[in-house]
Amino acid sequence: xxxxxxxxxxxxxxxxxxxxxxxxxxxxxxxxxxxxxxxxxxxxxxxxxxxxxxxxxxxxxxxxxxxxxxxxxxxxxxxxxxxxxxxxxxxxxxxxxxxxxxxxxxxxxxxxxxxxxxxxxxxxxxxxxxxxxxxxxxxxxxxxxxxxxxxxxxxxxxxxxxxxxxxxxxxxxxxxxxxxxxxxxxxxxxxxxxxxxxxxxxxxxxxxxxxxxxxxxxxxxxxxxxxxxxxxxxxxxxxxxxxxxxxxxxxxxxxxxxxxxxxxxxxxxxxxxxxxxxxxxxxxxxxxxxxxxxxxxxxxxxxxxxxxxxxxxxxxxxxxxxxxxxxxxxxxxxxxxxxxxxxxxxxxxxxxxxxxxxxxxxxxxxxxxxxxxxxxxxxxxxxxxxxxxxxxxxxxxxxxxxxxxxxxxxxxxxxxxxxxxxxxxxxxxxxxxxxxxxxxxxxxxxxxxxxxxxxxxxxxxxxxxxxxxxxxxxxxxxxxxxxxxxxxxxxxxxxxxxxxxxxxxxxxxxxxxxxxxxxxxxxxxxxxxxxxxxxxxxxxxx
Amino acid sequence: xxxxxxxxxxxxxxxxxxxxxxxxxxxxxxxxxxxxxxxxxxxxxxxxxxxxxxxxxxxxxxxxxxxxxxxxxxxxxxxxxxxxxxxxxxxxxxxxxxxxxxxxxxxxxxxxxxxxxxxxxxxxxxxxxxxxxxxxxxxxxxxxxxxxxxxxxxxxxxxxxxxxxxxxxxxxxxxxxxxxxxxxxxxxxxxxxxxxxxxxxxxxxxxxxxxxxxxxxxxxxxxxxxxxxxxxxxxxxxxxxxxxxxxxxxxxxxxxxxxxxxxxxxxxxxxxxxxxxxxxxxxxxxxxxxxxxxxxxxxxxxxxxxxxxxxxxxxxxxxxxx
Numbered sequence: 001x002x003x004x005x006x007x008x009x010x011x012x013x014x015x016x017x018x019x020x021x022x023x024x025x026x027x028x029x030x031x032x033x034x035x036x037x038x039x040x041x042x043x044x045x046x047x048x049x050x051x052x053x054x055x056x057x058x059x060x061x062x063x064x065x066x067x068x069x070x071x072x073x074x075x076x077x078x079x080x081x082x083x084x085x086x087x088x089x090x091x092x093x094x095x096x097x098x099x100x101x102x103x104x105x106x107x108x109x110x111x112x113x114x115x116x117x118x119x120x121x122x123x124x125x126x127x128x129x130x131x132x133x134x135x136x137x138x139x140x141x142x143x144x145x146x147x148x149x150x151x152x153x154x155x156x157x158x159x160x161x162x163x164x165x166x167x168x169x170x171x172x173x174x175x176x177x178x179x180x181x182x183x184x185x186x187x188x189x190x191x192x193x194x195x196x197x198x199x200x201x202x203x204x205x206x207x208x209x210x211x212x213x214x215x216x217x218x219x220x221x222x223x224x225x226x227x228x229x230x231x232x233x234x235x236x237x238x239x240x241x242x243x244x245x246x247x248x249x250x251x252x253x254x255x256x257x258x259x260x261x262x263x264x265x266x267x268x269x270x271x272x273x274x275x276x277x278x279x280x281x282x283x284x285x286x287x288x289x290x291x292x293x294x295x296x297x298x299x300x301x302x303x304x305x306x307x308x309x310x311x312x313x314x315x316x317x318x319x320x321x322x323x324x325x326x327x328x329x330x331x332x333x334x335x336x337x338x339x340x341x342x343x344x345x346x347x348x349x350x351x352x353x354x355x356x357x358x359x360x361x362x363x364x365x366x367x368x369x370x371x372x373x374x375x376x377x378x379x380x381x382x383x384x385x386x387x388x389x390x391x392x393x394x395x396x397x398x399x400x401x402x403x404x405x406x407x408x409x410x411x412x413x414x415x416x417x418x419x420x421x422x423x424x425x426x427x428x429x430x431x432x433x434x435x436x437x438x439x440x441x442x443x444x445x446x447x448x449x450x451x452x453x454x455x456x457x458x459x460x461x462x463x464x465x466x467x468x469x470x471x472x473x474x475x476x477x478x479x480x481x482x483x484x485x486x487x488x489x490x491x492x493x494x495x496x497x498x499x500x501x502x503x504x505x506x507x508x509x510x511x512x513x514x515x516x517x518x519x520x521x522x523x524x525x526x527x528x529x530x531x532x533x534x535x536x537x538x539x540x541x542x
Numbered sequence: 543x544x545x546x547x548x549x550x551x552x553x554x555x556x557x558x559x560x561x562x563x564x565x566x567x568x569x570x571x572x573x574x575x576x577x578x579x580x581x582x583x584x585x586x587x588x589x590x591x592x593x594x595x596x597x598x599x600x601x602x603x604x605x606x607x608x609x610x611x612x613x614x615x616x617x618x619x620x621x622x623x624x625x626x627x628x629x630x631x632x633x634x635x636x637x638x639x640x641x642x643x644x645x646x647x648x649x650x651x652x653x654x655x656x657x658x659x660x661x662x663x664x665x666x667x668x669x670x671x672x673x674x675x676x677x678x679x680x681x682x683x684x685x686x687x688x689x690x691x692x693x694x695x696x697x698x699x700x701x702x703x704x705x706x707x708x709x710x711x712x713x714x715x716x717x718x719x720x721x722x723x724x725x726x727x728x729x730x731x732x733x734x735x736x737x738x739x740x741x742x743x744x745x746x747x748x749x750x751x752x753x754x755x756x757x758x759x760x761x762x763x764x765x766x767x768x769x770x771x772x773x774x775x776x777x778x779x780x781x782x783x784x785x786x787x788x789x790x791x792x793x794x795x796x797x798x799x800x801x802x803x804x805x806x807x808x809x810x811x812x813x814x815x816x817x818x819x820x821x822x823x824x825x826x827x828x829x830x831x832x833x834x835x836x837x838x839x840x841x842x843x844x845x846x847x848x849x850x851x852x853x854x855x856x857x858x859x860x861x862x863x864x
Contacts, residue, residue, distance in 0.1 A: 067732055067734070067735075138730070144728065146687075146689070146705060147729065147730060236835075241706070280607070281607075282608065305635075306691065306701050308702055308709045311635065315636075318631075322624050325620075330617050332583060333616040336590070339586075340606075341605045342602075344591045344596060346595070354591075361580050361584075362580075365576045365579070368624065369569070373628075374568060374630075374634035374635045374698075377565075377635065378700070380700060380726070381726040382726065442553045445569070446553060446554075447722060449725070452733065453734045533602040533603055534603060
């Protein structure tokens with residue numbers, strides 16, 4: 001299998017050195033790196049806003065910033081983190097970098113569309129950033145009408161335009177992945193031999209291209225109402241504000257699965273590699289991704305149990321929301337079973353993966369609380385919801401992103417990071433995350449509404465614990481930033497397969513050449529074809 | 543079944559209704575069941591990671607690739623158990639939407655950034671809601687601007703308050719005291735200041751308190767005056783020169799519509815009929831009524847509805863010349 005890659009060709013990083021050769025590269029690996037750098041910037045910007053929010057909430061009274069600044073801070077935090085970090089995070093960085101290689105192709109189906117997606121993304125990001133510099137937006141990331149369309153005195157239209165444009169980059173990426181998986185699989189790489197990372201990205205891409213256009217249309221309608229006074233959502237103009245909520249959540253609930261499905265793909269790769277064993281129940285894990293994507297489109301109304309929708313609609317949305325938990329549960333149980341009779345090494349990626357499972361389980365199950373009608377009526381729009389979706393989006397998605405970063409960093413950069421510091425960062429981030437967000441479940445059940453700058457005195461203890469947790473969490477995020485950057489110069493050179501992992505991306509050098517496959521590989525093995533103990537004899541427990 | 547010890551837990555909010563007790567019981571029971579489903583994952587993960595650490599002597603022969611019975615078990619057993627909670631919570635949710643007999647109706651208007659409440663005799667409050675203990679209360683709520691949400695955590699209930707139609711919140715408080723009342727839907731700059739208190743009083747105390755309102759004019763009375771002043775009477779009267787439907791006994795009846803079908807004349811129907819008369823044209827009449835959107839504010843619309851609601855069935859109101 002060693003002969004499948006191109007020997008003696010320079011790797012993709014040394015292929016050319018000019019800035020232009022990066023900014024206009026159609027190499028999926030370079031575009032992946034461009035995305036990695038861009039979303040890191042957006043992540044730290046969004047994190048600064050989060051820090052400001054938690055500092056203000058250290059005390060019950062408003063004593064740090066004005067209400068307008070506070071409202072702009074949480075709106076900015078949401079907009080940046082959702083559309084400019086979480087949605088592109090794993091698909092646009094790791095999906096981009098890895099999917100062609102994993103299926104034995106030298107690039108995505110549409111390399112120039114891929115480059116366009118990054119430029120479009122940066123264009124959207126720039127507009128949003130300009131809106132921030134001008135004074136920001138104060139609608140929250142949800143842009144609920146009629147507040148956003150008729151009442152807010154902030155840069156709503158500009159921000160919406162930024163998000164609208166960035167949405168096209170999501171659609172481009174989704175389209176590219178779908179076509180690539182259909183058309184560019186190497187001979188022998190059948191659907192049931194695909195790495196689960198590819199399956200989960202395929203499911204994600206379906207959601208991307210079906211849901212994102214609905215967001216685009218909805219945001220255009222908000223802008224039309226705000227700028228041109230065309231009545232769609234504002235009842236004073238004959239519109240219906242609940243229509244906005246239906247359209248928005250028809251996108252935004254599936255968008256949650258855009259943020260979590262790729263993470264699940266990362267989990268399957270990392271856990272099998274560090275258990276050194278084929279995933280348990282491959283087909284169940286693969287099809288559960290498709291099931292999540294499909295059922296995910298039928299649950300949006302669970303955001304509207306108290307919005308004034310029909311009680312019968314609420315009942316159906318509640319039932320569907322219970323149903324969508326089943327495929328997620330299947331995945332978690334299968335990952336656990338994958339460790340059974342494995343050869344488990346606790347490397348940094350596996351530590352992050354275990355943190356993912358712990359936090360995802362809490363986030364997922366508290367999601368069931370929110371699907372439970374009478375419970376949701378109480379905790380809807382409180383910190384219980386804030387805690388829940390941060391367990392999913394930060395606890396799970398960001399942990400998976402960190403797992404992916406540590407797992408594929410040697411492949412992407414050709415350098416190793418310091419293992420011990422990596423372990424510390426995983427443990428610190430896990431602890432910091434729980435200290436920050438667990439108290440919010442309690443505060444939410446007591447009734448602290450979200451998006452509040454001030455709160456009742458009896459909630460102060462819980463909020464102070466939460467704010468202190470942020471300090472710990474920040475250390476857990478900043479540490480990797482420094483040791484990753486340092487490793488680019490000082491890190492030991494990475495071998496082709498530092499983890500003894502199975503998969504096409506580990507059969508090519510680190511970092512890979514621009515076109516890693518000299519000849520298209522013929523795949524004769526299934527995914528995660530790790531050696532079985534029966535074949536190896538009892539040597540050394542293998 | 544209901545757990546009575548729940549509200550003695552630390553960090554547990556006040557619990558002042560049967561509905562709140564039901565919600566708390568579902569919450570605690572659900573949490574308990576969740577732990578049962580989750581514990582095996584954490585325990586087994588730690589156990590496998592240790593027992594099957596690389597190089598350990600554990601037996602690894604006969605690895606299963608996939609076990610359909612096991613997949614079915616861990617997919618279906620939790621789902622079936624969850625359905626119990628789905629059902630219980632759905633029932634509680636439907637119950638809180640059920641109409642109540644002899645409910646005390648209080649009007650609520652939300653605006654950036656305050657709550658205005660009005661009791662049946664016209665007594666008004668701002669950012670405060672006084673109610674009697676043990677009496678069914680229905681809040682009839684509307685917003686003057688953006689979406690707000692009436693949240694009463696001690697009762698475990700909330701309902702969004704919309705700018706274009708009435709929504710209702712029903713409850714029976716079972717304990718007296720002062721509790722939080724707040725806005726749960728983000729509504730702009732001072733969203734976090736849009737709150738106040740829910741004061742649950744003994745019945746006699748409430749009756750005495752509500753009577754103590756020298757300036758209050760009952761909404762029905764204000765509506766009666768408005769009916770003339772705004773010009774409604776010019777058409778909606780027997781001797782009017784224009785053909786317009788009479789409104790006696792209208793409230794709660796089924797109104798036949800031009801073009802077929804009918805609609806129940808509830809609060810939302812009447813509000814729409816005043817603001818957007820052509821939305822539902824009554825069968826047999828011409829769509830000639832102008833919109834009163836510019837003339838009336840939300841409080842006045844409530845007054846008119848109260849007046850129309852009080853018009854008796856099949857006859858004219860006593861002492862009312864037409």
